[in-house]
Amino acid sequence: MDSANNAARSFNKVIEILDRYDRNASKIIPILQSVQEEYRYLPQEVLTFVATSLNVSPARLYGVATFYSHFSLEPKGKHILKMCDGTACHVRGSSAVIDALRDKLGLSAKKITTDDMLFTFETVSCLGACGLAPVLVVDEAIHGQVTPEVALQLLDEIVQKEQQHA
Amino acid sequence: MKSDKIIYINDRPIVWDGETNVLSLARKAHIEIPTFCYHSELSVYGACRLCLVEIEGRGLVTSCSTIPFEGMKVYTHTEQIIKMRKTIVEMLLANHDQACPTCSRSNDCKLRDLSTKLGIDKIRYRKTRQPKAMDMMSDCLVRDPNKCVLCGDCVRFCSEVQGIGAIDFAHRGEGVIVTPAYGKSLAHVDCVNCGQCAAVCPTGAIVVKSQSEQVWQQVHNKTKTVVAQVAPAVRVALGEMFNLPSGEITTGKMVAALRMIGFNKVFDTSYAADLTVIEEANELLSRKTKGENLPIFTSCCPAWVKFAEQSYPGLLNNLSSCRSPQQMFGALAKARLPQTLGVTKEDLCVVAIMPCTAKKYEANRKEFTTDGIADVDFVLTTQELGKMIKEAGIDFNSLEPESMDLPMGFASGAGVIFGNSGGVSEAVLRYAADKLQIPMPESIVLQEVRGTSGIREAEVETAVGTLRMAVVHGLKNAAILADQVVNGTANYDVIEVMACPGGCIGGAGQPIACESNTRQQRNQAIYNADKIMPLHRAQDNPFIDEIYQTLLHEPNSHKAHEMLHTQYRSRKRIEDEETSFSAPSKEERCKIRVCIGTSCFLRGAQEILAATLKTVEDNAWHNRFDIAATFCTELCDLGPTIVINGEIIHRARLEDVKSRIQSEASLREK
Numbered sequence: 001m002d003s004a005n006n007a008a009r010s011f012n013k014v015i016e017i018l019d020r021y022d023r024n025a026s027k028i029i030p031i032l033q034s035v036q037e038e039y040r041y042l043p044q045e046v047l048t049f050v051a052t053s054l055n056v057s058p059a060r061l062y063g064v065a066t067f068y069s070h071f072s073l074e075p076k077g078k079h080i081l082k083m084c085d086g087t088a089c090h091v092r093g094s095s096a097v098i099d100a101l102r103d104k105l106g107l108s109a110k111k112i113t114t115d116d117m118l119f120t121f122e123t124v125s126c127l128g129a130c131g132l133a134p135v136l137v138v139d140e141a142i143h144g145q146v147t148p149e150v151a152l153q154l155l156d157e158i159v160q161k162e163q164q165h166a
Numbered sequence: 167m168k169s170d171k172i173i174y175i176n177d178r179p180i181v182w183d184g185e186t187n188v189l190s191l192a193r194k195a196h197i198e199i200p201t202f203c204y205h206s207e208l209s210v211y212g213a214c215r216l217c218l219v220e221i222e223g224r225g226l227v228t229s230c231s232t233i234p235f236e237g238m239k240v241y242t243h244t245e246q247i248i249k250m251r252k253t254i255v256e257m258l259l260a261n262h263d264q265a266c267p268t269c270s271r272s273n274d275c276k277l278r279d280l281s282t283k284l285g286i287d288k289i290r291y292r293k294t295r296q297p298k299a300m301d302m303m304s305d306c307l308v309r310d311p312n313k314c315v316l317c318g319d320c321v322r323f324c325s326e327v328q329g330i331g332a333i334d335f336a337h338r339g340e341g342v343i344v345t346p347a348y349g350k351s352l353a354h355v356d357c358v359n360c361g362q363c364a365a366v367c368p369t370g371a372i373v374v375k376s377q378s379e380q381v382w383q384q385v386h387n388k389t390k391t392v393v394a395q396v397a398p399a400v401r402v403a404l405g406e407m408f409n410l411p412s413g414e415i416t417t418g419k420m421v422a423a424l425r426m427i428g429f430n431k432v433f434d435t436s437y438a439a440d441l442t443v444i445e446e447a448n449e450l451l452s453r454k455t456k457g458e459n460l461p462i463f464t465s466c467c468p469a470w471v472k473f474a475e476q477s478y479p480g481l482l483n484n485l486s487s488c489r490s491p492q493q494m495f496g497a498l499a500k501a502r503l504p505q506t507l508g509v510t511k512e513d514l515c516v517v518a519i520m521p522c523t524a525k526k527y528e529a530n531r532k533e534f535t536t537d538g539i540a541d542v543d544f545v546l547t548t549q550e551l552g553k554m555i556k557e558a559g560i561d562f563n564s565l566e567p568e569s570m571d572l573p574m575g576f577a578s579g580a581g582v583i584f585g586n587s588g589g590v591s592e593a594v595l596r597y598a599a600d601k602l603q604i605p606m607p608e609s610i611v612l613q614e615v616r617g618t619s620g621i622r623e624a625e626v627e628t629a630v631g632t633l634r635m636a637v638v639h640g641l642k643n644a645a646i647l648a649d650q651v652v653n654g655t656a657n658y659d660v661i662e663v664m665a666c667p668g669g670c671i672g673g674a675g676q677p678i679a680c681e682s683n684t685r686q687q688r689n690q691a692i693y694n695a696d697k698i699m700p701l702h703r704a705q706d707n708p709f710i711d712e713i714y715q716t717l718l719h720e721p722n723s724h725k726a727h728e729m730l731h732t733q734y735r736s737r738k739r740i741e742d743e744e745t746s747f748s749a750p751s752k753e754e755r756c757k758i759r760v761c762i763g764t765s766c767f768l769r770g771a772q773e774i775l776a777a778t779l780k781t782v783e784d785n786a787w788h789n790r791f792d793i794a795a796t797f798c799t800e801l802c803d804l805g806p807t808i809v810i811n812g813e814i815i816h817r818a819r820l821e822d823v824k825s826r827i828q829s830e831a832s833l834r835e836k
Contacts, residue, residue, distance in 0.1 A: 011762075011795065015772065044348050048740050049762070051347075057331025058347035058740050059355070066336040073348075 013038045014046055018053050025054040028064055032071055041072040069124070077113045077120035079158055082137040083146075086126035089134035093147075097134060098123060100148035104155060118162065119155075174239045188229035188240055189217050197242050200251060200280050202317035202368045204230040206682065207667070208326055214317050215254055216280070220244050252284050260291035262369070263312035269370040270553075274678040276368035277315060298343065303351035305530050306359040306375055306523040311343050314371035320344060320363030328665065329642030330473070332357035344371070347740060356476055356739040358641065360469040360665040361523030361674025374523050374675060378550045378557075384515045384543070385428035391509045392517060393431040394424050395495045395574070398439065399521035399585035399670040400548045402691035406677040406684070407552030408562045413687030415695055418567020423555045424519075425568065431507070433574035435518065436581030438495035439593070440704035441713070442466065443580050445730055446488045446590075447597040448721040454630050454659055459483050461636075461651060461658040464590050466490045468528035469665035471734065473641050478648050479736035479765065479803050487731040491584065492518050492525055493534050496541030497729045498713070499574065511539060518545045521585070521673035524665070533732050547675025573709040579696030580704040586692045587639040587669030588615035588622065591662045595626060595635070596703045602628045616693070618668065618686070621647065623658075637662045639669055736803065738763075748792045755792040756830040759809040762795045766805035774806060774823055781827055790834040791827070 017034040021027040031050060036042055042065050051061040065071045081101065085094050101107075101121055105114055113120045129135050132144025138154055171182040175195045185191045187210065192199050202214040212231040219229040222239035226247070229240070241247070259281060266272050301309035318335065321344060325331035332355050336345050346355040364372040384390050405414040424432045450462050465471055465486040474485060489497070496516050504511045518525060528534070529542040546554070555562050569575070580596050583589035592612045599606040604626070614624035615635065620643040626633045636658045638644050644663045650656035666672040671688040672679075679685065701707060718726045748755075760766075760775040775795060782791050796809075804816035810826055 012772075012776070048347070052739075052763070057325065057334065057356070059334035059336075059345070060325070060331050062345075062347040063334040063336045067338050069338075 011046075014049065018050065023053050025056050028054065028056065028061065029068075032061075032065060036071060041075050043075075044073070047073075074113065075117065077117050078162075079119050079139055080137075081119060081121045081155075082124050082127075083121070083151075084125075084127045084129075084133070084135040084137075085123040086130070086133075088126075088130035092133040092145075094123075094134040096148050097136065097146055097151045101151055101155065104152055119158075171236045173234055173237070176241055176243070177239075182234050182236065185234060188219060188221075188227075188232045188234055188238075191234055192219070192229060192240065192242055199229055199242060200283070201230060202276060202315055203319060205319060205322075205366060208319065208322040208366075211318055211322065214315070216251055218247055218250055220247060226250075248284075252286060255281055255284055255286055256289050257291055258315050259286070259289050261293055261295045262315065263297075263310065269313070270373050270376065271367075271370035271678075275370060278369075294340070301346075301351045301353075302375075303353040304357065304359065304375065305353070305527045307352055307357075307361055307364055307372055308375050309352060309372050310370060311345070312371075313369045314344055315369055316342060316344065317368060318344070319366040319368065320372055323362045323366050327640045327642055327667065328358070328360060328362065328473075329640075329645045330356055330358060333363065350741070354741040358469040358472045358476075358665065359524035359527040360641075362666060363674075364523065365674040365676075365678065374547050374549060375526065376550050376553075377526070377544045377546060378554050381517055381544050381546060381554070382557075384517070390513050390515050391430045391503075391507055392428065392515045393433060393499060393503065393507075394429045394517050394519055395433045395435045395438070395492070395499070395542075396420065396424075396519045396570075397435040397492070397521055397585065397670065398582045398692060398695070399673060399676070399688070400519050400551070402585070402671060402688045402695070403521065403548050403676045404552055406679075407549070407555075410563065411687070412679075412681065412684040413689075413691035415691055416562075417695075418569070419562055419565040420551075421570055422565045422568040423558075423560050423562055424551075426560050426565075427554055427558050429517070431503075431571045431575075433495070433499070434570050434577045434581070435491050435495055435520075436577030436584065437574045437707070437709065438491040438498065439466075439581030439584040440578050440707045440710050441494050441498075441730065442488055442491050442584075443590075443593045443597050443704035444710065444721050445494075445726060446486050447594045447601070449486055449488065450594065450660060451598060451601065451630065452722065454633070461634075461656070461661045462486050463648075464660070464662045465732075466584065466590060467664045467666075467670075468522070468524040470641065470644060470663040472524070472527070472737065473644070473665070474648070475734055475737040476739045477645070478652070480652060481648060482734040482736065482803070484651070485734055487727075487733065489534070489730055489732050490525075490528060491581070492520065492528065492545075493541055493732070494730045495574065496529070496534065497536065498717075500536060500539065500541050501729065502717070515543045516541070518542050519548070519551050520545055521548050521670045521676045522666070523547060523674045525675075547673075549675060549677055552677065573712065576707065576709045577699075578701035578704055578707045579699040580702060581707075582699065583692055583696050585670045586616075586689050587664045588612070588617070588637045588662065589669065589692070591615050591624070591635050591637050591660060593704060594660065595633075597705055598628070598633070599626075600703060600705060602630065604628055615662075618689075633660070634658045635660045635662070639664045639667055639672075641665050748788065748794070753789040754834075755790055756811050756834065757809070758791055758793045758811075758827075759796050760793070761805060761807040761809075763805075765803070766807055769805045769817075770820075771806035771808075771818075774808065774818060774820055777820055778823060778827060781824060785831065787831050787834075790831050 021031050047061055048058050051058040083098050105119055107121050112122050127135050134146050136143045136146040172179045173182045180195045189199050199217045201217040203211045210231045212228045217229045218226050220241040221227055298311040321334050333344055333346050346352055364374055384392050401415055401417040402413055404420055405416040406412050421432045453459050463485045465488055499516050504514055526545040529545045534541045580593035612624055615622050615637045620640050622637045624635045647661055668685040668689055672685045760771055762771045806818045808815045808818040
């Protein structure tokens with residue numbers, strides 16, 4: 001029943017977040033950031049609730065949420081992999097890493113989350129760490145000068161850990 | 167005071183008399199600057215970049231967002247500007263669905279017009295956007311994102327004038343679209359169907375959903391008897407479709423054209439409006455005497471009614487229970503005409519011709535169906551009627567005028583002024599003055615409620631006390647007054663609300679207005695139409711008298727309530743799914759749904775939900791209960807609302823819910 005409690009706790013958290021920002025519509029972005037931290041994405045019904053509480057139209061809030069690539073309206077996987085495909089990373093071979101990871105996970109530019117909800121793989125435009133190019137971020141950890149082999153090994157490590165837990 | 171500030175436009179001096187931007191100054195200097203996103207009624211946006219002008223010392227700027235200064239030198243058609251404008255239009259056209267001959271906005275499309283004016287004969291750029299799905303699900307409007315030029319006029323109208331914001335920009339860069347929340351259909355969000363988005367759209371990206379094909383089918387079907395009811399605002403705008411001046415009253419020609427199309431009878435919605443006046447005035451006087459449910463809000467405008475249902479559930483008892491004239495007409499027509507015309511109810515088709523898009527939605531509301539048959543079968547807008555007249559090849563301008571059919575084609579001036587914002591109030595007062603024996607002329611002109619400002623007020627002394635009236639148009643203005651009523655700071659007896667600017671004459675079903683004073687001319691024409699009528703008060707209409715004698719007995723009678731009145735219900739803004747707090751299970755469980763919409767939340771739904779979850783958790787009853795939060799059960803005034811196994815519990819209290827859970831749990835004892 002873990003999921004049930006999580007959902008209830010998360011919903012209480014949304015109310016806490018709204019109160020923390022005084023239900024102030026000028027703080028939409030930090031509010032959405034905090035909500036996304038809680039749910040790992042922005043569920044539609046939660047967005048409607050936030051919009052109503054802030055006295056903003058749901059369409060406007062949807063506009064804000066879709067403007068920033070940071071926000072996701074789709075559920076994301078447990079582990080998030082972000083490959084930088086900015087100019088520096090691109091010329092240093094990010095494409096090969098992207099292809100290798102997508103191939104391994106059965107993902108594409110359109111389908112970014114695995115069916116088992118374990119991984120989300122996305123590309124980002126620049127992480128500001130061009131000296132380390134090409135850069136791969138696995139959850140919170142940053143890995144520089146990544147080759148397809150290194151990337152697949154990092155992926156394997158997570159899969160193994162997950163299997164041990166299960 | 168005359169201003170002596172001079173500005174030079176193309177080296178010719180022009181007096182700057184307080185104009186707030188260069189664009190309106192240029193218009194004064196007889197120069198039409200092209201623009202998609204500049205509307206004098208909306209905020210300045212500066213997005214379309216078509217209104218570029220050159221200002222000496224500043225270079226190229228958008229004239230809509232540039233404040234004039236004394237001695238400013240403006241150039242409006244330099245070589246560079248003309249080249250840039252062409253490029254901008256070309257680029258818009260590159261991604262525009264160029265199905266112009268089949269587009270319903272073909273004749274009044276600004277993009278097409280501009281492309282012709284700028285002499286664009288080829289498009290040098292290729293399409294970069296993938297085709298997007300159209301939204302056809304609304305009763306009233308069709309959205310085609312492939313024709314959108316992203317000027318944002320619709321977005322700003324919806325949020326700035328109507329205060330709703332049903333559509334907005336979403337995504338970014340190349341992917342930007344105008345869309346309702348979550349990419350849903352307009353039919354599933356808080357859109358009130360006023361259609362003003364379609365009226366301000368420069369292209370065909372949002373258009374009125376046409377029913378003319380269905381009406382043609384009825385007209386061509388020999389077994390059907392097709393009758394028309396025409397709203398007052400149609401007669402002062404239809405002529406615009408045939409290049410007649412705005413405000414020309416074309417009632418006679420319109421009736422002739424309708425008969426030529428094949429309508430068997432042509433009636434006047436103003437007749438039903440006379441009836442509305444009497445029903446509503448009596449409702450008002452009764453509430454005023456009892457001092458309950460005041461102020462009374464008018465209920466003729468279906469966009470306002472939906473807005474109130476989704477935003478002000480606590481005020482629904484204040485809405486007049488009167489159906490709109492369209493629906494009063496429908497109910498009476500379906501009840502009486504089969505007998506007088508000698509047809510079956512099934513073979514009688516009632517077509518309403520309206521200045522309004524939301525009337526299509528209203529006609530489809532299930533309250534307005536009697537024994538499974540809709541009271542009003544189809545609703546055509548003024549635009550659609552104009553197109554049908556053209557389709558039939560009728561030379562409208564040379565038609566000899568004809569009169570409407572009796573009895574339902576006879577109206578007093580009171581029913582006609584319904585087309586203007588302020589008209590309902592004035593008409594009600596004309597009736598009330600008589601009933602309360604206030605010495606006033608029959609054709610009262612209540613100057614305070616005439617005019618164009620968004621909120622107007624008037625006070626009249628009567629035997630039952632001072633009658634305080636407010637008239638608003640634009641739903642944002644309505645919301646201001648509704649909020650005041652909710653928090654007890656407003657002191658009115660009647661609040662007349664119309665969603666569209668200027669009332670029905672400014673409805674989105676009217677011909678697209680090209681001139682800025684079109685609405686004013688239509689408004690004046692409605693008042694003129696009243697002036698030339700023999701009767702000005704609803705109660706003087708002999709055919710209204712007749713209907714009370716033979717059918718309705720007296721105003722607000724049981725029969726009148728059955729046929730002419732209705733009820734309202736609170737409504738969700740967005741159709742949402744629920745948030746489940748229980749893991750899926752194969753067990754047969756007790757379903758608990760707790761509404762945590764804003765209204766229920768304020769009434770303590772959150773505590774009930776938390777306690778429910780805790781009880782289930784503490785007792786490990788996970789296989790006995792399936793708990794979810796819903797975002798609105800649409801019964802806000804009765805909150806907090808909880809649904810346990812299909813049974814709805816209003817004004818739920820924590821201890822009751824707890825004991826109910828106990829008993830449900832014991833039923834499922836393992």
